[in-house]
Amino acid sequence: MRDFKTVFAFTFSRQLGSRGWRTTCAVVCALLFLLPCVVMPCVEYFSGTGEPETPEALVPCRVYYVCGEEEFEAVFAAFTVWGADGAENVSFLPCESTAAAVSMASAEPDALALSVSESGGDWQLEFVLPEGSELTNRQAERLAETLQMCAYAALGAESEPAPAQPEPEPEEGEDYDPMADMRGILGMLLPYANIMAIYFLVLFYGQSVGNCVIMEKTSKLMDTFLISVRPEAMVLGKVLALWTASAVQVLLFIVSLAAGFGAGTALVYVLNPNTDMLLIQLFRAFAGVSGLLSPAGCVLAVLILLAGFLLYCTLAAVGGSLAGKPEDLQSANMLFTLILVVSFFCALYAGLSGTEGFSWLDAVPFTAILVTPSRLLLGNVTPAMGAVSLLLTLLLCGLAVLLAGKVYTLMALYKGDVPKPGQVIRMLRGK
Numbered sequence: 001m002r003d004f005k006t007v008f009a010f011t012f013s014r015q016l017g018s019r020g021w022r023t024t025c026a027v028v029c030a031l032l033f034l035l036p037c038v039v040m041p042c043v044e045y046f047s048g049t050g051e052p053e054t055p056e057a058l059v060p061c062r063v064y065y066v067c068g069e070e071e072f073e074a075v076f077a078a079f080t081v082w083g084a085d086g087a088e089n090v091s092f093l094p095c096e097s098t099a100a101a102v103s104m105a106s107a108e109p110d111a112l113a114l115s116v117s118e119s120g121g122d123w124q125l126e127f128v129l130p131e132g133s134e135l136t137n138r139q140a141e142r143l144a145e146t147l148q149m150c151a152y153a154a155l156g157a158e159s160e161p162a163p164a165q166p167e168p169e170p171e172e173g174e175d176y177d178p179m180a181d182m183r184g185i186l187g188m189l190l191p192y193a194n195i196m197a198i199y200f201l202v203l204f205y206g207q208s209v210g211n212c213v214i215m216e217k218t219s220k221l222m223d224t225f226l227i228s229v230r231p232e233a234m235v236l237g238k239v240l241a242l243w244t245a246s247a248v249q250v251l252l253f254i255v256s257l258a259a260g261f262g263a264g265t266a267l268v269y270v271l272n273p274n275t276d277m278l279l280i281q282l283f284r285a286f287a288g289v290s291g292l293l294s295p296a297g298c299v300l301a302v303l304i305l306l307a308g309f310l311l312y313c314t315l316a317a318v319g320g321s322l323a324g325k326p327e328d329l330q331s332a333n334m335l336f337t338l339i340l341v342v343s344f345f346c347a348l349y350a351g352l353s354g355t356e357g358f359s360w361l362d363a364v365p366f367t368a369i370l371v372t373p374s375r376l377l378l379g380n381v382t383p384a385m386g387a388v389s390l391l392l393t394l395l396l397c398g399l400a401v402l403l404a405g406k407v408y409t410l411m412a413l414y415k416g417d418v419p420k421p422g423q424v425i426r427m428l429r430g431k
Helices: 002-017 019-046 070-079 098-106 137-156 180-213 222-228 231-271 278-287 295-322 326-332 334-349 365-378 383-410 421-428
Strands: 061-067 090-094 111-119 122-128
Touching: 002 019, 002 231, 019 231, 061 070, 061 098, 061 137, 070 090, 070 137, 098 111, 098 122, 122 137, 180 231, 180 295, 180 334, 180 365, 231 278, 231 295, 231 383, 295 334, 295 365, 295 383, 334 365, 365 383, 383 421
Parallel strands: 061 090, 061 111
Antiparallel strands: 111 122
16 A cells, blocks of 8 residues: 555646646636626626616607597597607598598608407407608507507407416325426436536546656666556545546636626625526526535535546556557547446436436446436435445545556566457456
8 A cells, every 4th residue: 555655646637737737727727717707797888788778769750540440549639648759749630541541641741540449359460661651660569559559448448357376286185296397307417417527527637647657668667667656556546636626626617607606696785686698697597496405415425526527537548558659549548438328328328317216227337437426416316326326436546456457467468459358358357
């Protein structure tokens, strides 16, 4: 264990002290904090939310109308005193036919023709804007909207409103879950978020683990290392050091992004306390799902996610042990890439979130790290079964470390291309 502690401490300190690691942390954390702080207030400021706009005033005009319903005449009488800005400058003149109304309106530069009819209890208003009229389409539409609102106020108030229908009560024995809709949304989002988190962690950090393991081969120090440090201790120390440094970096990214959204939300409320920004509404909605998530499930979900990342780091270490030089590392690391793709399709075929209760998805570490965290958060798997998945994943990590150390020793004197899987198996069996 002394060799492991020495390798871990040395690799971890070198990783945190490297200029690239610190620069990446500083730049990405600053961007993740500043982007929400700048974008959210700008969206709120330029979205035009705030005080409602004053309705456009009606322009003076004459309306020649045809109406065969005496009931609607009350609307014309009430229009001038209804309260709309400019309504007193609009006059309504009756005509005998639609053709006569259009003819009269065409003879004047500021007139409209209107036909009023009733169909199934609804009033149909058809406006005609003559060619060559000085009135614009927008002014005619504004007049039509105002007249319709006036008709609703004058005629709709006279009719008795329909009695309100009581809401149906749940049937006896039926369990009503008010959070069922939110659980369904989370059931679709969490598995894909979990898979994307694993994928990007492997994509961004998996190659660096292989490069660290192969370092002694390229620097001609492998023989010295094999004499002074056990290969398994060396691989485990390097993998855990890089895994810890990567986890710290990702944690800093998450904290910066959360702080940025918090500061951006505060700035939006300063600009408009009554904001209806969609992003803030989503934050409020997800803040209400705390009752769905148990503390034990959340802790286990995070631990399984970290264990899954560790598992792929150990697989990258196996690839680094197989490769003899950096240019061979890409082909050697195809192992964990293929495993990740196959595991994704297996989980997709089984339904990602799966059914309630422990299933084979949770028993196989490669699929468990993709689906079990979300199943724990949704309550489809008990914390005890989640702990079983975590232990199986950690056990496979230990086996992968032992395999990487054994392969590292076998490849000490090997020269040539990366061996095929069959060749590696024969080497491990001593043939």
